[in-house]
Amino acid sequence: MRKVTDELPHNRRPALRSDAQDNRARILAAARALFAADGLRVSMREVARHAGVGPATLYRRFPTKQALVDAAFANERRACHAIVDEGRAEAETDPWRGLCLVIEKVCEVNALNHGFTEAFLFAHPDSPEFIASRTYTVNAIAGLARRAKEAGRLRADFVLDDLLIMLMANQGIRAASPADRVAASRRFAALIIQAIQASGERSPLPPAPRLATAALLKNQKL
Known part of the structure; x- marks a missing residue:
């Protein structure tokens, strides 16, 4: 049997409690930070741990990883x-x-x-x-x-x-x-x-960040 709230339009469903809202916000913040740094190999358990919530709380807010990714991005x-x-x-x-x-x-x-x-x-x-x-x-x-x-x-x-x-x-x-x-x-x-570009025009390049170590660049003329 479906819950009554499942039959209500989205804008008429009861708002999340403040603690549930806080949990959701922490989960999304954690997912955004972890996904941005490490990509999608980050597990749901890692997201929950980083957010300071239990796995059950995470899955209650986001039943699948796809749902979490959709919201996070x-x-x-x-x-x-x-x-x-x-x-x-x-x-x-x-x-x-x-x-x-x-x-x-x-x-x-x-x-x-x-x-x-x-x-x-x-x-x-x-x-x-x-x-x-x-x-x-x-x-x-x-x-x-x-x-x-x-x-x-x-x-x-x-x-x-x-x-x-x-x-x-x-x-x-x-x-x-x-x-x-x-x-x-x-x-x-x-x-x-x-x-x-089709033409031979060449605009100046932006400054190059120093990504390599000094040792790698030692004695290099470029």
């Missing part, structure tokens, strides 16, 4: 939508700049959150939330790429698979601090942009 999905919308707006006057803006900002989001990149690209093919987000983002980028090609700024042999390669490579960035990851991601994005 809601902000990142919205950020991706905002980025492609900004790129589309920029493309009204400069399609190439609109595409570049999306590449730069998506790389930065992904560099700061390894778990989101993993979930977005591979891990949750059956999640309605990620399916909708992928479809929206990919369609927007495809449109920007088409317009940039028509403007003669994007190389003619660029395909969307190149974007997948870019995101996979960007996901591998490792650095001691979030600031260094962002700096490395910006430089990587600049290199990618120069590689896919």
Whole structure:
């Protein structure tokens, strides 16, 4: 038999008690931090331990790992939508700049959150939330790429698979601090942009973060 609350619209269901709300907030905060740092290999038990709640409490709020991932990355999905919308707006006057803006900002989001990149690209093919987000983002980028090609700024042999390669490579960035990851991601994005542009123009690269140790760089001229 279904509970009465299961039959009520979402906006008419009883609000969570304050302690339940606190538990949910702690779980989401823990999941976001762990997924961002270590990707989706983090277990539900680790999330519960990091949040300071028992496994039963975690599963009461999020019955499956997919449900937890969907909730944990809601902000990142919205950020991706905002980025492609900004790129589309920029493309009204400069399609190439609109595409570049999306590449730069998506790389930065992904560099700061390894778990989101993993979930977005591979891990949750059956999640309605990620399916909708992928479809929206990919369609927007495809449109920007088409317009940039028509403007003669994007190389003619660029395909969307190149974007997948870019995101996979960007996901591998490792650095001691979030600031260094962002700096490395910006430089990587600049290199990618120069590689896919149709013309021979070359803009200066952003500063390179010091990712290697001094010993590795000793006696190197580059």
